[in-house]
Amino acid sequence: IVIVIIAVVLGLTLRQNKSEFESTFLSRCEKFDQYDCKKVWDAFQQAYVNKDPCKVPVEAYDPLIAAAPFKPQCNRMMFWSKTKDVVHGFTEKRDCFVTLEDTLLGSVLDGLTWCGKEGSKDTFTNGCPGWSDCENNTVRSFWIRASAAFADVACGNVTAMLNGSINTPFNPTSIFASVEVPRFIASRVKNLNVVMVIQKNNISNCTDPSLKNLRQSIDTGITFSCKDVSESQIQECGSKPEIACGACW
Numbered sequence: 001i002v003i004v005i006i007a008v009v010l011g012l013t014l015r016q017n018k019s020e021f022e023s024t025f026l027s028r029c030e031k032f033d034q035y036d037c038k039k040v041w042d043a044f045q046q047a048y049v050n051k052d053p054c055k056v057p058v059e060a061y062d063p064l065i066a067a068a069p070f071k072p073q074c075n076r077m078m079f080w081s082k083t084k085d086v087v088h089g090f091t092e093k094r095d096c097f098v099t100l101e102d103t104l105l106g107s108v109l110d111g112l113t114w115c116g117k118e119g120s121k122d123t124f125t126n127g128c129p130g131w132s133d134c135e136n137n138t139v140r141s142f143w144i145r146a147s148a149a150f151a152d153v154a155c156g157n158v159t160a161m162l163n164g165s166i167n168t169p170f171n172p173t174s175i176f177a178s179v180e181v182p183r184f185i186a187s188r189v190k191n192l193n194v195v196m197v198i199q200k201n202n203i204s205n206c207t208d209p210s211l212k213n214l215r216q217s218i219d220t221g222i223t224f225s226c227k228d229v230s231e232s233q234i235q236e237c238g239s240k241p242e243i244a245c246g247a248c249w
């Protein structure tokens with residue numbers, strides 16, 4: 001009896017957030033018109049439900065991407081690495097740039113943790129593997145797949161905000177470097193404009209050697225530029241809609 005009670009309590013604890021997760025997913029999704037959120041939810045679930053949470057390959061999310069495809073938004077697409085708060089603080093105030101997290105799939109899953117379990121139809125939010133616990137983990141595979149799909153539709157002038165307060169602003173292991181940049185193709189993307197976010201105690205800027213690697217790794221035919229811009233200048237642009245976005249930096 002004790003074992004049964006423990007099993008039931010454990011089962012309930014692991015299940016408790018299931019409906020909360022699904023309702024968060026659906027309510028965030030419903031802010032976007034033109035999508036059938038129930039269909040998107042079903043396509044999402046099939047990627048990981050009833051699977052070992054460490055055995056969800058990137059391709060498991062292909063049907064999800066097909067159910068909620070990314071639309072190209074030429075000249076407005078914004079990529080980033082280690083600048084999440086600055087970038088989103090800016091894009092939530094001004095709509096001249098769009099990040100992955102401003103799209104349907106990115107905004108629905110931003111900040112969430114989920115996974116499945118072999119032999120179960122449920123979605124769990126506790127006990128899921130962390131980002132680096134295993135290679136094919138449920139959450140990481142999603143962000144890699146979504147980032148690839150978002151980069152695949154990049155076009156025109158593409159912007160990326162990198163962090164001047166770290167040693168290697170363009171880090172080869174980042175999603176930006178390893179997944180997104182290799183997908184920028186010259187037939188679609190004209191320029192890659194890096195905005196180096198400079199804070200008070202910055203330790204790098206556009207002259208950093210890692211930026212040379214970035215310049216060298218982009219497809220020939222895509223022009224490259226980099227500009228050091230202070231964080232306060234970015235914030236000011238966010239709070240002053242009368243400044244044209246193109247004139248912000």
Ligand code: APR
Binds near residue numbers: 099131
């Ligand atoms: N643990 C948990 N989450 C992580 C980890 C980690 N160790 N590393 C990355 N992430 C997730 C987080 O959600 C984090 O906010 O990826 C996000 C971006 O991580 P960064 O290292 O800051 O940047 P990068 O790897 O370059 O990815 C950012 O990918 O999300 C897309 O289009 C987006 O251009 C952007 C890029």
